[in-house]
Amino acid sequence: MLVGMAAGGWLIVRSTLVWGDNNGDDAFGIDIPIAATVLALWAGAATLLLRPPRSVLAWQSGPFRTEPLLVRC
Structure with a gap:
């Protein structure tokens, strides 16, 4: 996470300069x-x-929900 944030910060600073x-x-x-x-x-x-x-x-079919659901163990 820090590598990506550092690369983004460096890119914006150098690009601006x-x-x-x-x-x-x-x-x-x-x-x-x-x-x-x-x-x-x-x-x-x-x-x-x-x-x-x-x-x-998981997919739940029925009159109320038709979007995919995430099943957690």
Whole structure:
């Protein structure tokens, strides 16, 4: 969690410095794509880990509920 948050913070700070500088003192470096890649990998991993597998999803049919339910043991 901290790696993804650090990559996101670094990306926003470096992007703001590079694209907000009119004099050209701050150059576009390799750290910006690296931080963006780490942030994208972190977001993808978090999304995959937080989705429940299909084996724990249950469907309840009836007049009241038709959305999937999460069955906990």
